[in-house]
Amino acid sequence: MPTDYRPDGPMYARFGVGHLDGVAPSLVAFMKNRIGDGDFNLMFTAWRFDGAALTNQWKWKRGNGTMADGHNTRIVDLDGDGKDEIAEIGFALNGDGTLRYSLADEGVVHGDRFHIADLDPSRPGLEGYGVQQDNPSGLREYYYGAKDGTMLWQHAGDGVADVGRGMAADIDPRFPGMEVWSFSGLYNARSNRLTEPDTSLAPWPQLGLWWDGDLTRELLNDGKLEKWDPAEPKPSNSLPRLLSTWNYGAVNASQGQNPTFVGDMRRVSSGVSGRERSRGRRCGCRASRAPSFPPRRTRVAEPCVRRCGPAPRGARGRW
Ligand SMILES: [Ca+2]
Ligand SMILES: [Ca+2]
Numbered sequence: 001m002p003t004d005y006r007p008d009g010p011m012y013a014r015f016g017v018g019h020l021d022g023v024a025p026s027l028v029a030f031m032k033n034r035i036g037d038g039d040f041n042l043m044f045t046a047w048r049f050d051g052a053a054l055t056n057q058w059k060w061k062r063g064n065g066t067m068a069d070g071h072n073t074r075i076v077d078l079d080g081d082g083k084d085e086i087a088e089i090g091f092a093l094n095g096d097g098t099l100r101y102s103l104a105d106e107g108v109v110h111g112d113r114f115h116i117a118d119l120d121p122s123r124p125g126l127e128g129y130g131v132q133q134d135n136p137s138g139l140r141e142y143y144y145g146a147k148d149g150t151m152l153w154q155h156a157g158d159g160v161a162d163v164g165r166g167m168a169a170d171i172d173p174r175f176p177g178m179e180v181w182s183f184s185g186l187y188n189a190r191s192n193r194l195t196e197p198d199t200s201l202a203p204w205p206q207l208g209l210w211w212d213g214d215l216t217r218e219l220l221n222d223g224k225l226e227k228w229d230p231a232e233p234k235p236s237n238s239l240p241r242l243l244s245t246w247n248y249g250a251v252n253a254s255q256g257q258n259p260t261f262v263g264d265m266r267r268v269s270s271g272v273s274g275r276e277r278s279r280g281r282r283c284g285c286r287a288s289r290a291p292s293f294p295p296r297r298t299r300v301a302e303p304c305v306r307r308c309g310p311a312p313r314g315a316r317g318r319w
């Protein structure tokens with residue numbers, strides 16, 4: 001284990017699996033600690049396990065760079081060449097541990113949420129969307145080409161604000177591709193236009209899932225399965241509700257209750273009941289009976305989910 005930052009204390013880490021060479025899986029580790037009450041150290045490492053020994057393939061250190069990390073690491077093939085890259089909210093690494101791009105020159109700093117997906121199917125490749133925490137420039141949210149970090153649009157406001165949450169999903173079929181939203185209104189990502197002119201009417205930017213079998217995404221917000229209806233837009237606290245999970249024994253999935261929900265599975269929502277949660281075990285599972293058309297990948301077949309979470313029991317080969 002690299003000891004570069006050991007004098008500053010233990011490093012907390014998050015892990016994922018990536019096919020960095022397009023062939024064999026590597027363990028990718030995000031490792032971070034703090035220099036007293038000051039700056040943070042950040043290091044990425046990649047590891048290969050051959051069945052007997054664990055070998056460190058490379059390490060990347062941020063040093064004094066301004067590349068911003070967030071609360072999620074995305075391991076995803078950004079350029080479609082079959083080899084995974086590693087993305088943070090403000091930069092991306094190539095699979096060999098070199099810096100691919102940084103969004104620092106675009107003014108991106110730390111934020112709590114970002115998403116990478118084919119937000120605009122008419123534009124080749126993947127796009128990214130992120131939100132900002134206390135950006136001194138007033139930047140609230142931004143949308144960019146995920147392959148090379150090309151900034152496509154930004155929204156700024158007066159003063160400094162902690163946006164906190166942001167979400168990307170196709171919830172309005174009138175506009176091609178996905179919508180993105182935080183607290184500045186509901187936008188179609190591709191066009192950078194409000195899909196709902198009243199910016200006080202939008203879902204809460206939390207989590208998404210497919211539940212009722214149609215082409216657009218449903219929403220999972222604080223234990224409620226909700227659906228955005230563009231024809232009857234509502235404020236975030238009164239969206240039409242499909243299901244309240246607490247009626248089935250799950251605890252209310254507020255922020256402090258994580259990991260009550262690990263959702264975004266296909267038409268399945270899982271939660272831990274209050275009683276079982278207190279025992280620290282068992283999951284409850286609630287599945288939709290709505291027919292699914294067209295068929296979609298299950299959670300364990302979705303590359304981004306699989307590469308950024310634990311392997312399901314019994315998984316073999318490339319996944
Ligand atoms: Ca790639
Ligand atoms: Ca695209």
Ligand SMILES: [Ca+2]
Binds near residue numbers: 173174177188
């Ligand atoms: Ca849409």
